[in-house]
Amino acid sequence: MRWLARLLVRRPVAWAVVVVSLVVSAAGAVLSTQVQxxxxxxxxLPEGNEDVAAFRAINERFGGLEVALVGVEADPFDREVLARLKRVTKALNDSAAVELALSLANVDDFVPAPGGGIRTDYLVDELPKDAAAQAALREKVMSRDLVVGQLVSPSGDGLVIYCFSAFGEDPKVFSATVKGLVEAELGAYPLYWGGAPFISTYIYTTTQDDLRKLTPWAVLAVVLLVFIAFRDVFGAALALLSTGMGIGVSMGLMGLLGVPYNIVLSSMPVILFSVGSAYGIHVLARFYILARDHERQEALQLTLQAVGPTVLTAGLTTVGGLLSFLVMDIQPMRTFGLFTAVGIFATLVFALTFVPAVIVVLGIGPRSTAQGRISDALIPMVELAQTRRGLVGVGLLLLGALGAFYAKQVDTRMDQTAFFSPESAPAQADRFLLQHFGGSQYIQIHLAGDFEDPHVLRELTRFADELAAHPKVAGVQHVAQVVAQTNEAMEGARRVPDDADKVRLLYTFLAGRPAVDQLVTRDHTEAVLHVKLGTNDISDVEVLLSDVEKAASRDLTRDFVVVPGDTPAGRERLEAYAVARVRALLVRHGVRLDGPAQKRVRAALDATRIPTLPASPVADELQAFLTGEESAVDLSAAPALARRVADAVAGLGPHPSEAALEGALDATLSAPEAVAALREALGDEDVGEAREDLLLSLPTRLDEAWRRRIAGARAQAALTAAGVDVGELGPRLVRRLTDELETLDAPTAMVPAAGDAATGHLAVRVSGLPVLHRGMSQSATHNQIYSLLLALGLVVIILSVTYRSVRLGLIAASPTILTLLLIYGGMGWLGVHLDIGTSMLASIIIGAGVDYAVHLVSAWREHSGPDAATLAVRETGPAIWTNALMVAAGFFLLTLGEARTLQNVGGLTAAAMLTAAIATFLAVPVLMARSHEAMEAQEGAPISKDNLLEG
Amino acid sequence: MNVRTLIGSLCLAALMSSGTAASAADAPALLGQMDESLNRWKDQYFEYEMRDTQPGKGDRTLALNVYMKAEKRVTEFTAPADAKGTRVLILSDTQMYVYLPAYKKVRRVASHVTAQGFMGTAYSQDDLAVTTYADKYDAKVLEESETTAKLELTAKPGKQVAYPKIHVVMEKERALPLEFTYFDDKGTKLKTESRSDYKCDGPICVPYVMKMEDHTTPGHATSLTTKKWKVDSDLEDRIFTRRYIQKGR
Structure with a gap:
């Protein structure tokens, strides 16, 4: 330092330093414009954590992070609302930023067509013209269980528009587009903005806006405090200039290395201005004092030799604290730590070179500062700590113990509240979705297997039914529901078909639909089951997550073989599936089946497995088919013949043999009146092929008709056994149960199998936001522990090397340790969680807070005798307090914004800096007095200003 | 319902016939000549390959054969394997039947959902259903060169059309469309369809390569390549029956 001091006081060298510093900074500023x-x-998201990695992979593959949900609090059946909804849905779909917008206005629906077959249309095909039409529309929409609770609230007072982002679209652009279009049409109604794109945009923009708005104020506060403390415009400007140059160097280096600028780095100016400007101020303050009694060059040499090592130590400890971010598992945090450390180091170098060089170049002389009153206030505190060392020491220990006690209660918990306040837009959207749609958060269960296999789809359904029975689960969505719904259009029953070929065919019709892409991959080997949570309470969510994980490991069949459905094992499996379906459908209608009721239902299903039923309803159905528009043989012109054929075939019962069917047809068609009727209905040309065509098309219809009748009988029996009054629940429930109970006749079923015997497999992993939060909590804990240990270790090493004494190193570190205990104790007491933001605290507190003790201890070492403490306080106290107030003010201003993370970090850092300053003036005197005596005895002579010049 | 949109693939072929030259920059006349050139055949048979490209979702290829006679159309899927054997019969705008081989049955399907992509492709039924323009749109010439003309088509008052405005670039000599650009009512460009590699059999020409680019989903495009084409080959009426689509013969 002495060598540097002697060099810098030479005018040519000083000029060179000024020029080089300015050029380097300017180059940095230019390069910083290239930073992306x-x-x-x-x-x-943390790296290396399995939960986090799985969440990310699942959501990237299934696009879960690309769906925005717009909640609209309005009557979904109001003509004006629907008209606006139609317009905005079209506008969203026409936008390049939106791949698909799905709402009540454009959701498909299909119903049996009057002439046979199906009629597909939009569920809301036309706007209701009057109250009666509105009531009819309400009845129609509320009967669609895949729409209610998804697009329309069950209470009929809210809507949701699902918007899927275009591939690779910037979430901010996407969110702004959606918001702009929706507000233009539906701005008169309360709107709620949910889903990952809105949440991420909210977090990013509020943080960015807060920093953009508050950073100038924070810097202004720092400048004002510097000016008030030192009443020196030049000094304040010079210190700030050197800090600005440090920022330029850091940013320039990022530009040079191609390192992108992230949102955490936005806080770098506040940290550098509040922490880094202290270095220059310490140099200037000491120079102004020494220049009163010494010639400028001598005063400058004395200044650098006296405070240079101290400033260097303080700067390096801050650098060490920031470098501890490098052990974190979050890339942007590491970038922040590294380049903020670079900025601090550059500021430190400028404080020790550029600032003295400017003093020389500009010929700055002594100036008076207003630091006396601060010293006067601090000296009694230090004297008290010295004279009542035991009492103050015990008091500090008790405080530390209390802090440690409460610090143990700090909960590492990551949830939505870590990122936004209860009144923020995402929180409001959460509440709207919870109140009107049963929930807003999802647990995702990722499954790997063959999702073209109907057995796997049925298992998925059964497992989903188990989950849906949980009282805190609001609903479950999975691909088997979509397959079942599409199958209804083809087969007439909303259930998973029995045949893999049918499933594959259905998938071809569903290809390219973003809503389906969220449920199954395009090769159908992976699927995600979305469990909607009926609670936002974090404790409930944790319990529910645990229950779901247990269910996933316990209830899902992972290894299986397929057996015939009429074997005992197959039959048992199909019955279990049927009971699960009955239970799930009843839950949806507000009826919960207890254990005994489930047993009764199962017994009823077993008893009605092959019920004795009259054939005439089946014949009715076949006759309608033969005279309708779907038969290859059009007997609409021969209804009597159609009836005879229908009676003959229906009378064979379910699953007749081919020979029996041929016999029945031959007996009917060979009759002379039948031949004549056929000839009249079909013409001579087609009569010859009529038998063949009937044999081709009738078996499928016959099978479907009988299955339907049998399943209907089972549905009635199940409801009776369950003790449910069918009349109240209506024919819709009976129809749905009938659909599902057709599966009891499935030709095959899956049963569990072990080891090599298994021919099919399912792999399962529970994920979703609650799991992500758990992974992030683990990361926060990991980052906190490792960065704290590294920061403390680096600081103690730096201090021990500087003072050539481990004891002094520990003494200088003690106020920071006390501060950590008190701040973390405060967090525990106030219920502030450790999260991604607050996990940064320890390193910042250690890096910046230890500076005060460094200055005090260093100054103390310069003096001897009973006045050593007083002298040290007079020399360093004002700068320490000014700096503590500067940092506190800078960070406190960050709490005035909206971003929850900045509020926590800003408030706690501000409190920590003030605590560290107070702790310094109490803990150091308590520990230092004894140590100082020992040191003097060991070293022989005290360190003083006089011998500094000689040294 | 997506199966309803199969109708569109059939109508597409109707857009591909061609005719004689136009000589003046009279927009309605040019449009009328284009309509006439597109509807000159009695029956047609096509074998197509349809390739859909969407960023982040990979490519998909479909293969289909199309039979057309007057209003009647049959579309038969030959690839991918999952859809192979699926046949669609359209007798009129309100009469459509689909045969699903896995279900071994014919279903009658009536639909008014026409704006969705055909099996996830950039073509919608609306894109493919239109075979004439002069009856639905007023035309004016935007640009003209020696060989081509660019027309702006604006929907006639009261006409229900999928796109209120279309820009058509057409070849004047044979009155064949080369490019359609579709706009919404605010003038936003929604899709662009190109037709190229025309091949002719006498006065009837068809594009062997067509491509639809969906600007509402950047990067999403579907190309349709004609592999085989027969025109006026006296297709049998029995092809256009429910029995045929069920039996395939």
């Missing part, structure tokens, strides 16, 4: 912004909030 990285807005990807996913980059903040």
């Amino acid at each position: 912004h990285d807005d990807d909030l996913l980059a903040f």
Whole structure:
């Protein structure tokens, strides 16, 4: 330092330093313009954590992070609302930023067509013209159980528009587009903005806006405090200039290395201005004092030799604290730690070179500062700590113990509240979705297997039914529901078909639909089951997550073989499936089956497995088919013949043999009146092929008709056994049960199998936001422990090396340790969680807070005798307090914004800096007095200003 | 219902016939000549390959054969394997039947959902259903060169059309469309369809390569390549029956 001091006081060298510093900074400023912004909030997901990695992979594959939900609090059946909904849905779908917008206005629906077959249309095909039409529309919409609770609230007072982002679209652009279009049409109604794109955009923009708005104020507060403390415009400007140059160097280096700028780095100016400007101020303050009694060059040499090592130590400890971010598992945090450390180091170098050089170049002389009153206030505190060392020491220990006690209660918990306040837009959307749609959060269960296999789809359904029975589960969505719904259009029953060929065919019709892409991959080997949570309470969510994980490991069949459905094992499996379906459908209608009721239902299903039923309803159905528009043989012109054929075939019962069917047809068609009727209905040309065509098309219809009748009988029996009054629940429930109970006749079923015997497999992993939060909590804990240990270790090493004494190193670190205990104790007491933001605290507190003790201890070492403490306080106290207030003010201003993370970090850091300053003036005197005596005895002579010049 | 949109693939072929030259920059006349050139055949048979490309979702290829006679159309899927054997019969705008081989049955399907993509492709039924323009749109010439003309088509008052405005670039000599650009009512460009590689059999020409680019989903495009084409080959009436689509013969 002495060598540097002697060099810098030479005018040519000083000029060179000024020029080089300015050129380097200017180059940095130019290079900083090349720094790219990285807005990807996913980059903040921790690396290496299995839960987090799985969440990310699942959501990237299934597009879960690309869906925005717009809640509309309005009457969904109001003509004006629907008209606006139609317009906005079209506008969203026409936008390049939106791949698909799905709402009540454009959801498909299909119903049996009057002439046979199906009629597909939009569920809301035309706007209701009067109250009666409105009531009819309400009845129609509320009968669609895949729409209610998804697009329309069960209470009929809210809507949701699902918007799927275009591939690769910036979430901010996507969110702004959706918001703009929706507000233009539906701005008169309360709107709620949910889903990952809105949440990430909210977090990013509020943080960015807060920093943009508050950073100038924070810097202004720092400048004002510097000016008030030192009443020196030049000094304040010079200190700030050197800090600005440090920022330029850091940003320039990022530009040079191609490192992108992230949202955490936005806080770098506040940290550098409040922490880094202290270095220059310490140099200037000491120079102004020494320049009163010494010639400028001598005063400058004395200044650098006296405070240079101290400033260097303080700067290096801050650098060490920031470098501890490098052990974190979050890339942007590491970038923040590294380049903020670079900025601090550059500021430190400028404080020790550029600032003295400017003093020389500009010929700055002594100036008076207003630091006396601060010293006067601090000296009694230090004297008290010295004279009542035991009492103060015990008091501090008790405080530390109390802090440690409460610090143990700090909960590492990551949930929505870590990122936004209860009144924020995402929180409001959460509440709207919870109140009107049963929930807003999802647990995702990722499954790997063959989702073209109907057995796997049935198992998925059964497992989903188990989950849906949980009282805190609001609903479950999975691909088997979509397959079942599409199958209804083809087969007439909303259930998973029995045949893999049918499933594959259905998938071809569903290809390219973003809503389906969220449920199954395009090769149908992976699927996600979305469990909607009926609670936002974090404790309930944790319990529910645990229950779901247990269910996933216990209830899902992972290894299986397929057996005939009429074997005992197959039959048992199909019955279990049927009971699960009955239970799930009744839950949806507000009826919960207890254990005994489930047993009764199962017994009823077993008893009605092959019920004795009259054939005439089946014949009615076949006759309608033969005279309708779907038969290959059009007997609409021969209804009597159609009836005879229908009676003959229906009388064979379910699953007749081919020979029996041929016999029945031959007996009917060979009759002379039948031949004549056929000839009249079909013409001579087609009569010859009529038998063949009937044999081709009738078996499928016959099978379907009988299955339907049998399943209907089972449905009635199940409801009777369950003790449910069918009349109240209506024919819709009976119809749905009938659909599902057709599966009891499935030709095959899956049963569990072990080891090599298994021919099919299912792999399962529970994920979703609650699991992500758990992974992030683990990361926060990991980051906290490792960065704290590294920061403390680096600081103690730096201090021990500087003072050439481990004891003094520990003494200088003690106020920071006390501060950590008190701040974390405060967090525990106030219920502030440890999260991604607050996990940064320890390193910042250690890095910046230890500076005060460094200055005090260093100054103390310069003096001897009973006045050593007083002298040290007079020399360093004002700068320490000014700096503590500067940092506190800078960070406190960050709490005035909307971003929850900045509020926590800003408030706690501000409190920590003030605590660290107070702790310094109490803990150091308590520990230092004894140590100082010992040191003097060991070293022989005290360190003083006089011998500094000689040294 | 997506199966309803199969109708569109059939109508597409109707857009591909061609005719004689136009000589003046009279927009309605040019449009009328284009309509006439597109509807000159009695029956047609096509074998198509349809390739859909969407960013982040990979490519998909469909293969289909199309039979057309007057209003009647039959579409038969030959690839992918999952859809192979699926046949669609359209007798009129309100009469459509689909045969699903896995279900071994014919279903009658009536639909008014026409704006969705055909099996996830950039073509919608609306894109494919239109075979004439002069009856639905007023035309004016935007640009003209020696060989081509660019027309702006604006929907006639009261006409229900999928796109209120269309820009058509057409070849004047044979009155064949080369490019359609579709706009919404605010003038936003929604889709662009190109038709190229025309091949002719006498006065009837068809594009062997067509491509639809969906600007509402950047990067999403579907190309339709004609592999085989027969025109006026006296297709039998029995092809256009429910029995045929069930039996395939």
